[in-house]
Amino acid sequence: MKKLMTGNEAFALGAYQAGVVVGAGYPGTPSTEILMNFARYPGVYAEWSPNEKVALDVGVGAAYAGGRALVTTKHVGLNVAADSLFYAVYTGLKGGLVIINADDPEMHSSQNEQDNRYYAKFAMVPMLEPSDSQEALEFVRLAMEISETFDTPVIIRSNTRLSHSKSVVTIEQEGMVAVGEGGEAAAGERPVYERNIPKYVMVPGFARQRHPVVLERMACLTSYAETVPVNHIMQGSPKLGIIAAGVAYQYAREVFPDATFLKLGMVYPLPSELFKKLVSQVERVVVVEELEPFIEEHVRLMGIPVMGKEVFSRTGEFSPDKVRYSAARAGLVDSPLQAPPEVGPPLPARPPMLCPGCAHRGIFYALQRLRAVVLGDIGCYTLGALPPLNAMHTCGCMGAGVGVVHGMDRVGVRDRTVAVIGDSTLFHSGIPPLINILYNRGVSTVIVLDNRVTAMTGHQENPGSGITLLKEPTQEISIENLVRGIGFTKVDVINPYHFPEVVRVLREHMDCGQPSVVIARYPCILHTREKYPPCTVDRETCNDCGNCLRIGCTPISKVDGGVDIDGALCNGCGLCAVICPSGAIKAAGGTPATGINAGQANY
Amino acid sequence: MARGKVDILLAGVGGQGTILASDILAEVGLQHGYDVKKAEVHGMSQRGGAVESHVRWGERVYSPQVEAGQVDYLLGLEMLEAARWTNYLAVGGVAMVNRHRVAPPSVNLGTAVYPSEEEIQQRLARRASRIWWVDGTTVARQLGNQTLAGVVLLGAFSGLLGDPEDFWLPVIERLVPAKFAESNRAAFSAGRKLWMEGVSQCATCVS
Numbered sequence: 001m002k003k004l005m006t007g008n009e010a011f012a013l014g015a016y017q018a019g020v021v022v023g024a025g026y027p028g029t030p031s032t033e034i035l036m037n038f039a040r041y042p043g044v045y046a047e048w049s050p051n052e053k054v055a056l057d058v059g060v061g062a063a064y065a066g067g068r069a070l071v072t073t074k075h076v077g078l079n080v081a082a083d084s085l086f087y088a089v090y091t092g093l094k095g096g097l098v099i100i101n102a103d104d105p106e107m108h109s110s111q112n113e114q115d116n117r118y119y120a121k122f123a124m125v126p127m128l129e130p131s132d133s134q135e136a137l138e139f140v141r142l143a144m145e146i147s148e149t150f151d152t153p154v155i156i157r158s159n160t161r162l163s164h165s166k167s168v169v170t171i172e173q174e175g176m177v178a179v180g181e182g183g184e185a186a187a188g189e190r191p192v193y194e195r196n197i198p199k200y201v202m203v204p205g206f207a208r209q210r211h212p213v214v215l216e217r218m219a220c221l222t223s224y225a226e227t228v229p230v231n232h233i234m235q236g237s238p239k240l241g242i243i244a245a246g247v248a249y250q251y252a253r254e255v256f257p258d259a260t261f262l263k264l265g266m267v268y269p270l271p272s273e274l275f276k277k278l279v280s281q282v283e284r285v286v287v288v289e290e291l292e293p294f295i296e297e298h299v300r301l302m303g304i305p306v307m308g309k310e311v312f313s314r315t316g317e318f319s320p321d322k323v324r325y326s327a328a329r330a331g332l333v334d335s336p337l338q339a340p341p342e343v344g345p346p347l348p349a350r351p352p353m354l355c356p357g358c359a360h361r362g363i364f365y366a367l368q369r370l371r372a373v374v375l376g377d378i379g380c381y382t383l384g385a386l387p388p389l390n391a392m393h394t395c396g397c398m399g400a401g402v403g404v405v406h407g408m409d410r411v412g413v414r415d416r417t418v419a420v421i422g423d424s425t426l427f428h429s430g431i432p433p434l435i436n437i438l439y440n441r442g443v444s445t446v447i448v449l450d451n452r453v454t455a456m457t458g459h460q461e462n463p464g465s466g467i468t469l470l471k472e473p474t475q476e477i478s479i480e481n482l483v484r485g486i487g488f489t490k491v492d493v494i495n496p497y498h499f500p501e502v503v504r505v506l507r508e509h510m511d512c513g514q515p516s517v518v519i520a521r522y523p524c525i526l527h528t529r530e531k532y533p534p535c536t537v538d539r540e541t542c543n544d545c546g547n548c549l550r551i552g553c554t555p556i557s558k559v560d561g562g563v564d565i566d567g568a569l570c571n572g573c574g575l576c577a578v579i580c581p582s583g584a585i586k587a588a589g590g591t592p593a594t595g596i597n598a599g600q601a602n603y
Numbered sequence: 604m605a606r607g608k609v610d611i612l613l614a615g616v617g618g619q620g621t622i623l624a625s626d627i628l629a630e631v632g633l634q635h636g637y638d639v640k641k642a643e644v645h646g647m648s649q650r651g652g653a654v655e656s657h658v659r660w661g662e663r664v665y666s667p668q669v670e671a672g673q674v675d676y677l678l679g680l681e682m683l684e685a686a687r688w689t690n691y692l693a694v695g696g697v698a699m700v701n702r703h704r705v706a707p708p709s710v711n712l713g714t715a716v717y718p719s720e721e722e723i724q725q726r727l728a729r730r731a732s733r734i735w736w737v738d739g740t741t742v743a744r745q746l747g748n749q750t751l752a753g754v755v756l757l758g759a760f761s762g763l764l765g766d767p768e769d770f771w772l773p774v775i776e777r778l779v780p781a782k783f784a785e786s787n788r789a790a791f792s793a794g795r796k797l798w799m800e801g802v803s804q805c806a807t808c809v810s
């Protein structure tokens with residue numbers, strides 16, 4: 001059967017067919033849909049763990065016990081899980097463990113574009129890199145076999161263009177396909193954990209015994225890489241030899257249709273003999289790889305002259321036109337297609353914005369009005385940093401803001417400093433720095449933007465949602481109990497739409513001189529599909545003050561002599577009505593902002 | 604196996620149904636017997652940002668993204684977004700644009716100006732041989748749901764390609780949730796009708 005599938009759908013099917021019984025991960029674009037799709041297959045267990053490290057430990061546990069496990073993460077999630085990756089490489093596992101890691105060249109939705117192939121080399125773990133959905137499907141099975149044959153975790157590297165692109169997949173068999181040795185659980189048998197202290201307890205004495213095992217394993221895998229069919233030479237013109245893997249291979253095929261190709265399906269360890277073979281067949285070798293010169297460095301170290309990063313950019317994502325343009329500049333292709341000329345003056349950009357009706361908006365507007373220094377974090381709420389709100393001042397990685405606010409406190413910068421963090425991000429990595437504030441006598445205020453869901457990545461469940469990835473009801477973790485349990489005594493829960501209350505409570509917390517937590521709670525209205533009649537503007541009363549434009553809500557636009565609200569886009573939350581000083585904006589009664597206790601702001 | 608290649612680029616704003624429209628196009632290509640690839644970036648798109656989706660039909664498609672300057676059909680679900688991708692069009696390519704404006708934040712704030720229809724037309728005409736304006740959103744609103752505009756546009760586009768209507772309808776029914784099948788079918792037929800009537804406001808340009 002032929003089917004169009006995204007890379008992520010194909011990964012999920014591949015995992016199901018390979019008999020994966022446990023899947024764990026934390027959402028992160030572009031990897032999120034792998035686990036969402038996997039969770040829909042019958043008989044599997046899948047979970048959103050609070051963070052990637054927990055997910056990897058869960059996968060390791062399942063694999064120690066003999067089950068086949070899948071762990072999914074975006075590239076920066078592997079930073080969070082790195083500690084666990086390194087021990088799992090030493091211990092090895094009983095069942096197969098495959099980690100699907102999605103890089104994000106161009107940073108379409110990430111804070112950096114790190115090249116995670118270096119993790120393979122660093123942790124000494126084999127890595128595969130598919131180039132389309134068909135390979136995505138097949139490589140999961142291959143990775144499982146490698147994992148169980150060599151007793152090691154295996155990483156599959158995806159990227160945005162593989163994960164989110166669709167291509168044709170030929171599915172030979174519906175349902176599960178039994179593969180390889182081991183994987184008892186996959187074959188339907190009850191997994192049994194076999195005790196083996198020297199293998200699984202990484203105290204120095206035992207770990208010292210494991211390090212040589214890892215090196216020996218890598219040597220075996222290096223020979224394996226020479227013969228594994230996913231690494232192969234495709235004979236073409238003897239003039240030019242291209243080494244490429246993943247989606248970059250596809251771009252290269254378009255630009256160099258006649259070249260001889262060494263296509264790598266396995267990007268670590270690298271096959272030196274195959275490189276030598278290619279060199280013996282062609283006049284010139286070029287490495288086409290996105291981001292870092294990972295393959296190029298290896299080939300150069302072998303003493304083989306190659307072209308790579310002097311031709312192709314080390315930043316951003318490739319595309320066929322970028323590859324062609326670079327190749328033409330270096331004289332590698334005869335008839336350069338010029339980069340198409342610009343066709344007119346620059347057009348207004350369209351950056352993403354907080355959704356109309358988003359509960360985060362009122363908080364950031366209040367923080368802006370209070371002239372707070374906002375140490376931020378990652379989530380939808382990071383959009384509070386954009387104009388016109390301009391109300392977040394730092395954002396590095398998940399969980400950073402709560403530590404950063406305390407660091408500022410310790411150098412004496414504590415006037416109006418607050419940390420903001422989303423609920424999912426708090427569960428992910430915000431709790432240790434929160435403990436740190438109390439333990440180390442800090443006085444910072446932390447605002448938890450609690451919309452009960454992981455909104456940024458498409459509304460995944462989280463420990464506060466009361467529901468699991470498998471859609472089972474579960475205990476909702478209470479953030480107020482959590483922070484009170486840690487020992488915070490000044491804790492308030494507010495409705496982020498009740499603007500006057502928001503301002504009052506935030507001001508009070510910022511002035512109180514003691515460590516405190518404000519939980520701004522309202523379930524994400526985009527997720528719950530809460531909607532009210534659109535707000536309207538009474539143009540007679542509107543005095544054109546422009547206040548409502550400062551909350552950055554897309555339906556509100558400047559028109560001659562006032563503003564207009566696009567009724568088709570407006571969610572009707574009523575925030576603009578509450579902050580309108582002349583009362584010109586009308587909202588329905590009983591909306592989140594105009595409901596009981598909402599009152600009128602004196603702004 | 605269908606021969607040659609057809610490269611399509613869809614451009615719109617988050618929430619407009621650009622991705623659904625491109626999914627439908629990809630399946631239609633497969634049904635035509637082509638190899639098909641489709642690429643887009645999700646993530647920020649839900650937040651009202653720009654969304655573009657590449658759909659490629661060919662005997663053998665390698666790259667999921669179309670090369671700039673090689674697009675045969677530019678389908679704009681929103682006028683400014685269509686204009687933004689003009690330089691992806693092949694010289695002599697065709698643009699079909701939904702006559703619908705969504706002001707970006709800078710325009711709302713009064714710090715930038717939304718280009719006029721004439722400006723957009725002129726820009727597209729630098730590369731397009733034909734430009735079709737379709738009142739997709741107007742028609743979709745008449746059908747009670749403006750997010751159907753993409754499917755209205757597809758109805759017109761199916762006419763432009765010369766495909767029979769029932770070549771597309773089963774694909775649409777398969778891809779949309781059952782409770783929306785009827786409205787999507789109506790939207791498609793309405794778009795098709797616009798095409799048959801000559802897409803009243805057709806502008807043919809020479810470049």
Ligand SMILES: Cc1ncc(C[n+]2csc(CCOP(=O)(O)OP(=O)(O)O)c2C)c(N)n1
Nearest residue numbers: 028077378379380422423424425454455456
């Ligand atoms: C280590 C890491 N994992 C995952 C992500 C992707 N990611 C960014 S923010 C976010 C969660 C946001 O959820 P929440 O904190 O609840 O805020 P919301 O978007 O709901 O406002 C995720 C999963 C990331 N950037 N870094």
